[in-house]
Amino acid sequence: MSDRRPLIAGNWKMNCLRDDGLALASGLASKLSGASERPECDILLCPPATLLADVVGVLGHCDIHAGGQDCHFDKSGAHTGDIAASMLADIGASHVILGHSERRADHGESSTIIRQKTIAAHNAGLTAVVCVGETEQERDLGAAIAVVCGQMDVSLPEDATAENTVIAYEPVWAIGTGRTAAVADVEEMHAAIRRKLKERFADGDAFRILYGGSVKPSNAAELLAVENVDGALVGGASLKVEDFWGIVSACK
Numbered sequence: 001m002s003d004r005r006p007l008i009a010g011n012w013k014m015n016c017l018r019d020d021g022l023a024l025a026s027g028l029a030s031k032l033s034g035a036s037e038r039p040e041c042d043i044l045l046c047p048p049a050t051l052l053a054d055v056v057g058v059l060g061h062c063d064i065h066a067g068g069q070d071c072h073f074d075k076s077g078a079h080t081g082d083i084a085a086s087m088l089a090d091i092g093a094s095h096v097i098l099g100h101s102e103r104r105a106d107h108g109e110s111s112t113i114i115r116q117k118t119i120a121a122h123n124a125g126l127t128a129v130v131c132v133g134e135t136e137q138e139r140d141l142g143a144a145i146a147v148v149c150g151q152m153d154v155s156l157p158e159d160a161t162a163e164n165t166v167i168a169y170e171p172v173w174a175i176g177t178g179r180t181a182a183v184a185d186v187e188e189m190h191a192a193i194r195r196k197l198k199e200r201f202a203d204g205d206a207f208r209i210l211y212g213g214s215v216k217p218s219n220a221a222e223l224l225a226v227e228n229v230d231g232a233l234v235g236g237a238s239l240k241v242e243d244f245w246g247i248v249s250a251c252k
């Protein structure tokens, strides 16, 4: 049994207008305050940037963290539409998701850029949730582990520690598709990620490695029981209080 405390993170992506987002955050805060026992995990909500400050306000002092979904690598300057890591920290965020495959695909983000963003997040005092994952074609070619390890080599800076960095393994073909990776494949990939972390970082055994890709209440317990799976990065199922809470409750 590992002593890494699981993290269940909700990535709301580009969903929720103000009323729905605030209802979702307050619904989860109520679940937590009404729970007879404290959940056996840390909880993180990553709403769209437009709602982040308000979500931080709704969560108040309850033990749920809030984070951004991306940041720029520069501290400030002429980057129209972008958000600096310090701006996220300034409004109460503790984490930021970086290198999500949707950003890699939609915005051409390379692992080199993600490394720069991760350094910026650390400098702002944020914990970076660095995403890695292979496409279906890469898996079919037998290259999944090599691709993910290659992404880690470049995306993770030397200053990464188990305190300031979380890894999220998300097979691209499992995101939003209802298809989850087979337990044996998840186990193999998370073991490879752990080996890589231990090779490179003195505290590599303490990093949390999340699984993401169609996690829902019905499959959460099975996935969370896999060795080296230290939580989940949840998309679709994080948009409903009952579903997200069901995943939180699956942490034992």
Ligand SMILES: O=C[C@H](O)COP(=O)(O)O
Residues within 6 Å of the ligand: 011, 100, 170, 174, 175, 176, 177, 178, 212, 213, 214, 215, 233, 234, 235, 236, 237
């Ligand atoms: O960031 C979350 C992931 O992309 C997973 O999304 P999903 O749970 O909708 O498959």
